[in-house]
Amino acid sequence: MNKDLNKLNSHNSDEISSIGNDSLGDTDKGPKNSEYEDASVRVTPWDVEGQIDYDRLIKEFGTQSIDSDILEQFKKITGEVHPLLKLHYFFSHRDLDFILHKVEGGEKIYLYTGRGPSGMVHMGHLMPWMFTKYLQDKFGSKLLFQLTDDEKFLYSQDRTREEIKRFTYENILDIISIGFDPSNTKIIVDTVHIKHLYPIALEIAKRITFSTSKAVFGFSGSTNIGMIGFPPIQAAPCFLPSIIEGRPTPVLIPAAIDQDPYWRITRDVAEKMGFYKPAQIHSKFLPSLNATGGKMSSSKPETAVFTTDEPEVIEKKVCSAYTGGQATVALQRLYGGNALGCPVFWYLRYFFDDQKESDERFVKCISGNLLCGECKSDLARESKSFIAALKMRREKAKDRIQKYMYENEPFEF
């Protein structure tokens, strides 16, 4: 039993079936990323599919794993280790040690994260944002939050500008509901704030060849030229803080690992442009609720709990969720369940259980002393109350959008 618990709490344990945190490209396959792709696994900024081996991703992407030294550094600054770090939900980084060093020395750093508004927001999207708010509170950092409405319009041939605009508005409500400090947080909507990004994007674009971008993003002859020109726009907020502050300013990007290609090209040009390389802290993905290996997607609403779901809908989604359970109660009692392959277990572990409760749940499950109905009922109850509280904050956010807009430039909907 102990061995199993060690496995659960070790870095390489999560035999989690993937789910993208990104829903764009519901219809298109999108470019291929030559760096991490085989027949069944895809991790690109536009597509995440298959059984992900996170250790392999660290090797293929050339990132660092979050080790005990990093956790110690965090502890020195914040006096604690956040559960999402302890649970290895954030599992990989680039230059996080450099950032923590700067924070420790009292230097101001910026946080930068974002969202591609290709659909409504589900719980998987919220976790990196909640962690970003935690960092903002602990470090007192300014945050830039980019909405890439241009990217999401360009990526899917089916999407209209009006649809993307509606999702942008709805997603902004979710972002504000996370509780970011309005005096330290600025939302950038690409089509609204492009004039602040464009001069930086030009400098970046001029330093990246088509060969590099083909290799990093997998662009091909059939990729539309808007997509090919887009990456410098997502790179630009990495350098915007240095321009705002008038001196090189360290930036940390909390984001799911699928965004890493953007940061690779940005890091390549940073020093040549007189900036620090942007640092990253990478998260895993939350698994799809309805099947192993399935993809969490805004176009397949049954795969996730959305922030606008009604309680009955949440109840139904959770009750019909895929689990790691056996086919019958008798078999479950005899063989135990497969907690590591169970999305209900992971939702509870990352969102609602504390580590002790979750470890106990794990042991009870795999030893046949817990039935799936009990976990589902815990998850349904917790998710309903979590979403109900979020919905109230979403309502209040409607009057607060303007406060968060970069340079107070209005986002009109």
Ligand code: TRP
């Ligand atoms: N491309 C991201 C997406 O599709 C959106 C994004 C823009 C982003 N800037 C970011 C995500 C910075 C994380 C960090 O969701």
